[in-house]
Amino acid sequence: MSNKLLVALDGSDCGKRALEAAVVQAKLTKASLVLTYVIDWTPYSFHTPQELEERHQRREAEIERANDSVLAPEVAALANEGLQVETVVRHGKIAETLVELAKEYDVSQIYAGRRGESRVRAMIFGSVTAALVQTAEVPVTVVP
Amino acid sequence: MKRFLTMLALLAGSISSAQAAGIDETINAATAPIASFIGDIVFFKIPVFGAQLPVVVLWLVVGAVFFTFYMGFINLRGFKHAIELVRGDYADPNSHGEVSHFQALATAVSGTVGIGNIGGVAVAVTVGGPGATFWLILAGFLGMSTKFVECTLGVKYRNEFEDGHVSGGPMYYLRQGFKDRGMEGFGKFMGTFYAIGIFIGALGIGNMFQSNQAYVQLNHVSGGALDGLGWLVGLILAAVVFSVIIGGIKSIARVTEKIVPFMAIFYCLFAIIVILMNAGSIPQAIANIFSGAFTGEGVAGGALGAMIIGFQRAVFSNEAGIGSASIAHSAVRTDEPITEGIVSLLEPFIDTIVICTITALVIGTAQVAAPDFAGDKIGVAMTSAAFEREFSWFPIPLAIAALLFAFSTMISWSYYGLKGWTYMFGEGERGQTIYKLLFCAFVALGCVVQLGPILDISDALVFLICVPNILGLYFLAPIVKREMNSYFARIESGEIKKFK
Numbered sequence: 001m002s003n004k005l006l007v008a009l010d011g012s013d014c015g016k017r018a019l020e021a022a023v024v025q026a027k028l029t030k031a032s033l034v035l036t037y038v039i040d041w042t043p044y045s046f047h048t049p050q051e052l053e054e055r056h057q058r059r060e061a062e063i064e065r066a067n068d069s070v071l072a073p074e075v076a077a078l079a080n081e082g083l084q085v086e087t088v089v090r091h092g093k094i095a096e097t098l099v100e101l102a103k104e105y106d107v108s109q110i111y112a113g114r115r116g117e118s119r120v121r122a123m124i125f126g127s128v129t130a131a132l133v134q135t136a137e138v139p140v141t142v143v144p
Numbered sequence: 145m146k147r148f149l150t151m152l153a154l155l156a157g158s159i160s161s162a163q164a165a166g167i168d169e170t171i172n173a174a175t176a177p178i179a180s181f182i183g184d185i186v187f188f189k190i191p192v193f194g195a196q197l198p199v200v201v202l203w204l205v206v207g208a209v210f211f212t213f214y215m216g217f218i219n220l221r222g223f224k225h226a227i228e229l230v231r232g233d234y235a236d237p238n239s240h241g242e243v244s245h246f247q248a249l250a251t252a253v254s255g256t257v258g259i260g261n262i263g264g265v266a267v268a269v270t271v272g273g274p275g276a277t278f279w280l281i282l283a284g285f286l287g288m289s290t291k292f293v294e295c296t297l298g299v300k301y302r303n304e305f306e307d308g309h310v311s312g313g314p315m316y317y318l319r320q321g322f323k324d325r326g327m328e329g330f331g332k333f334m335g336t337f338y339a340i341g342i343f344i345g346a347l348g349i350g351n352m353f354q355s356n357q358a359y360v361q362l363n364h365v366s367g368g369a370l371d372g373l374g375w376l377v378g379l380i381l382a383a384v385v386f387s388v389i390i391g392g393i394k395s396i397a398r399v400t401e402k403i404v405p406f407m408a409i410f411y412c413l414f415a416i417i418v419i420l421m422n423a424g425s426i427p428q429a430i431a432n433i434f435s436g437a438f439t440g441e442g443v444a445g446g447a448l449g450a451m452i453i454g455f456q457r458a459v460f461s462n463e464a465g466i467g468s469a470s471i472a473h474s475a476v477r478t479d480e481p482i483t484e485g486i487v488s489l490l491e492p493f494i495d496t497i498v499i500c501t502i503t504a505l506v507i508g509t510a511q512v513a514a515p516d517f518a519g520d521k522i523g524v525a526m527t528s529a530a531f532e533r534e535f536s537w538f539p540i541p542l543a544i545a546a547l548l549f550a551f552s553t554m555i556s557w558s559y560y561g562l563k564g565w566t567y568m569f570g571e572g573e574r575g576q577t578i579y580k581l582l583f584c585a586f587v588a589l590g591c592v593v594q595l596g597p598i599l600d601i602s603d604a605l606v607f608l609i610c611v612p613n614i615l616g617l618y619f620l621a622p623i624v625k626r627e628m629n630s631y632f633a634r635i636e637s638g639e640i641k642k643f644k
Contacts (some may be wrong), residue, residue: 043232043244046401049251049393050473051558052243057308091241099238118352 003031006107008098008132010037011070016114018143021142022111023081032084035074037066038098041091060111063089072101090119095131110140145384159412171592174494180600188427192221196421196444200455200607202589204465207614211293213619215628222486225635229487233644242477245487246635252472252488254404255350255496255556258549259357260461262542265503270522272453273443274429274511275335275436277504279454284496287464288489292616296485296624298470299478305571312474312611315339315562315567318616325619334612336568342468343579347602348470349460350557351583352590353487354550359591365543368485378591384551390580393486404552408499408547414541415502416532429508435600459607462492466606467559477626480640482631485545506530508586509527558583 007022009015019035026033039062047055071087078085086106090097102110114129133140153451189196210270228234235492268276294314301320302312315335322331360376363370370377387393419426440446443453469491473484510530511516517533518526524546531538558580565579634640 025632040243043235043240044246046250046254046405047243047247048396048397049255049472049475049556050246051394052251052472053244053311054475055475056310058306062241090237092237095153097237104237141256142153 002106002108003029004034004105004107004111005031006034006036006098006102006105008036008038008110008112010072010096010113011066012115013114014115014143015070016074016113017042018111018113021141021143023078023083024143025082025109025111026083031108032086033078034073034101035085035087035106036098037070037087037089038096038101039063039066039089039091042093059091062091067123071108075135093112095135097136098132099137107138109138110136112140112142114142114144150320152351155595162403165379171589172594175589175593181382182398183339192448195448195452197448197452198456198607200451200610201459203614204459204607204610205283205455205618206287207465207610208283208290211617211621212286213287214335215289215625216544217289218486219285219489219629222292222489222505223493226445226486227481228642230490231644233642234483234640235643237643238359238506239477243475245476245483248476248484249490250405250629251360251401252469253400253494253554253557255407255472255489256461256463256491256553257404257499258350258461259524259546260457261499262496262503262527262549263357263360264461264641265458266410266502266507266523266526268453269504269507269511270526271443272450272457272476272592273436273439273440274432274504274508275434275438275443275447275450276454276457277433277501277508278437278459279451280504280619281454281497281501283455283458284462284492284500287458287462287496290464290614291462291469291488291492292485292619293621294465294467294471294613295488296627297483297617297620298474299476299481299484300623301628302474305462306576311563311566313471313563314613315341315342315564317470317476317620318612321623331380337612338467338609339567339618341612342471343561343568343582345466345606346557346561346564347583347586347608348522348604349463351554351586352552352559353595355587355590356551356593357524361528361539361543361546364525364528365539366465374591376501378588381551381591382588385558385587386580386584388555389583392575398630400548400555404469404525405550410541411545412499412502414531414535414538416507418531419502419505419509421534422513425509425512428512431444432508432512433504438555444612458492458496459610460496460499463606464492464612465614465617466513467609468557471560471563472556482624484627494634518524554587 005026007019009019022033025031041065056128066089071089075087076086088101090101098110112129112132133142188199190199209446230249232244235244235460250499268280297317298312301312301317315338316340319331319335322328322334355378356380359374362377384396388397436450438447440448440450443449459465468486473488476484478484507527510533514533518529521529528539528542531542539631561583562576564580565578
């Protein structure tokens with residue numbers, strides 16, 4: 001297993017806090033970082049033909065937005081920290097995709113934030129972080 | 145285009161000036177001769193052993209049989225793989241976020257699962273006897289192969305515009321496919337022929353027939369309270385369609401797209417319950433289907449008559465050979481157009497072999513238990529009466545389902561017709577708006593005329609487009625076959641891997 005840390009960013013503050021924690025760890029262990037942004041998407045949904053036609057354009061736009069507004073600024077901020085950083089944007093179910101990316105990039109640990117969803121909400125919709133912790137095959141650090 | 149605007153103005157004028165009660169009759173009287181004229185041309189019938197065989201039905205069935213054999217029973221061979229593809233077993237995670245096979249299939253299915261599945265089957269059984277069901281299922285099975293060929297070609301030859309949006313369908317594969325075979329002029333002619341056909345056909349099968357049957361069912365449920373008010377229902381329906389396709393109120397379309405699949409499941413579930421409640425009649429109903437298929441008792445033209453009706457309704461329902469689904473499927477981005485063809489096999493299967501058969505059994509078992517249950521009702525009303533025997537409240541959800549099926553089919557077909565239009569007149573905004581206005585006008589018109597002429601017009605117009613389409617499929621089938629063999633060879637050798 002390589003010495004890499006995967007950080008789940010979603011443009012929110014909790015994602016940022018996860019990154020901060022990961023940076024501290026990376027500096028200590030000379031690990032490199034994989035910054036990820038997973039766009040919530042499912043292949044099993046229903047659309048009008050018009051939406052299908054525009055899907056490719058929208059996907060490109062979504063990826064661009066994730067790169068430009070979330071990942072690129074973080075990479076720029078880390079430029080002087082002397083860390084090796086790579087980025088990836090992918091569509092999919094969030095927890096599931098993070099687990100897949102962890103395998104694909106052969107990381108040693110996942111850093112994720114937590115939204116602090118209310119109990120009712122988590123009960124109905126399930127918590128992404130909880131799903132991640134339960135299914136990940138590497139240690140997961142959840143940053144509050 | 146000016147002519148269309150004039151037509152619209154005339155239509156609007158006639159509606160506002162005539163007396164409310166007289167409108168329906170006036171429009172009926174005006175459309176009936178047109179309908180029978182178009183019907184006579186397209187459904188030119190060959191008398192065979194006492195039955196009347198419309199040339200166009202023969203054309204479609206011969207095509208479906210040919211593609212089934214030529215592709216080596218892809219409808220059987222590809223079935224398991226189709227399910228694997230829809231499940232996403234072969235989906236590359238790096239292409240997640242694009243249109244998935246499931247999404248393309250779901251969109252195409254909600255365009256085909258319409259009132260035909262509820263009302264069309266009843267028409268088949270009324271005219272062709274229970275035996276028509278057998279031929280309907282067989283036609284669905286054969287149609288899977290036609291669908292496979294046309295959807296593969298739709299993806300292979302689609303047109304990608306610079307901004308990344310795609311337009312595909314028979315008009316594009318006819319043009320490009322023939323060009324590749326050195327027949328550029330002919331390809332252009334065929335592409336345009338198809339584009340005109342789908343544009344006009346969209347106003348029939350995907351429009352007037354749908355709004356008409358939705359109105360019939362609403363009227364039935366309300367106990368005839370809407371008699372003579374077809375124009376009002378039509379205007380309301382037209383207004384809703386208008387708000388979606390012109391007003392861009394996507395939320396309505398989105399909600400419909402999400403409800404329709406559940407409605408379809410709900411419909412099938414209750415249909416199965418009704419069939420099981422008549423369990424005693426099932427063996428007789430099935431026996432009737434088989435004996436009727438080969439003896440054609442009491443059907444004009446005997447077994448052949450039953451067969452013709454069954455085939456005709458099947459094509460009308462699953463649209464194999466019409467090429468419409470290939471327009472919806474062509475939005476999928478894939479390096480292997482064959483995969484989309486394989487997925488589309490499931491469409492006639494779901495539409496005809498599953499849903500139509502279930503409807504046929506509901507009617508069939510009711511007929512065994514109470515031969516005269518429907519009285520003189522036909523179409524959706526007959527199916528509704530069969531359900532009503534077990535659940536007196538069922539006509540109401542059925543009316544809602546019918547309305548939603550009709551609506552989603554209209555939305556899909558407005559898109560198919562639009563693609564025909566933009567193929568001819570370009571992607572200009574103004575032209576598109578004119579087309580959409582015309583489409584809405586026909587939604588309203590559909591509610592005002594009788595079922596007979598509506599069926600004639602929409603059958604005729606839709607079948608007209610299968611002429612260039614299937615002709616093109618014959619010419620392009622070798623290309624599909626080559627790709628299919630190469631694809632399966634690479635699956636076999638492990639070159640194409642599962643991701644799951």
